[in-house]
Amino acid sequence: MSPGYRKNNKVKRSALTGIWQHFLDAHPEYLARHYWWAYLWRFGVWFFDHQPIINAILFGQYQTLKTQALRACMTNRPKGRLLQLTCVYGSLTPSLMKSLKDDELYLMDVADVQLGATRQKLGDKEKSRLLAARMNAEYLAYSNDAFSTVLLFFLLHELPPAAREHTLDETLRVLQPGGRLVITEYGQYPRQHFLCRWWPIRILLLHLEPFLGNFWRQDLFAVLRRHAKTYNKTLRQVDEFHCFSHFYRVCVFEVEGPDDR
Ligand SMILES: C[S@@+](CC[C@H](N)C(=O)[O-])C[C@H]1O[C@@H](n2cnc3c(N)ncnc32)[C@H](O)[C@@H]1O
Structure with a gap:
């Protein structure tokens, strides 16, 4: 029996016993x-969707980040x-619906x-303005250029690199020229931040967020520009907000099409 075969079988066996398999669906x-x-x-969805929990996960920065994203x-x-x-915990979506007044989300x-x-x-009225779909x-x-604004709130750092690439590619595809992209995320690797310098927290964070390390080291703007190019679009960063000593950021980009140049 080759070591590779044995290793593969071991992976399969441990995968079979993994509780996560029940959630594949x-x-x-x-x-x-x-x-x-x-x-x-x-239970996890119920537990985490409480304001004090979300606020604790974001080190007290939820309200600031939500306000800036809105x-x-x-x-x-x-x-x-x-x-x-994608969905997010907390009151971001209800607040967005309120800001949109009669428009759909x-x-x-x-x-x-x-x-x-x-x-x-x-509420019932808001539900009728929410066009939600599983995908x-x-x-x-969605078709090309379907949206004038796309909001990503703490999604990218949770995606493995390949899934992140695909998601950003799709985001640029569905954003119309003249459109706006808003990304709320961790900042670039905050080497000097006390949370990173204190290794127990850093290790815990990277254990709970296994793809954050990769995201931290990625040049988000460069990746976005590359994907925009695929659709003959260009991207301009128009704003960037930082908080918690650059640990988090809200980036705003505008898309330009071939006719805008
Ligand atoms: C936006 S992210 C993180 C949100 C953040 N932790 C919060 O709640 O404020 C979490 C959501 O992304 C969704 N998600 C993750 N990968 C996805 C994918 N490839 N396609 C669609 N939804 C995805 C999850 O189901 C989950 O609802």
């Missing part, structure tokens, strides 16, 4: 494997449709339990 493997407890397990989306919002790329997520939890946070962010079922 057409979810991406990384989501079930690394985040079942946070996003797919009903401001970035809504100030002089380009005319057209707004897409929130497009929302997608690969997990039904998340879409259901978001719906529950809305994978790596393969969006």
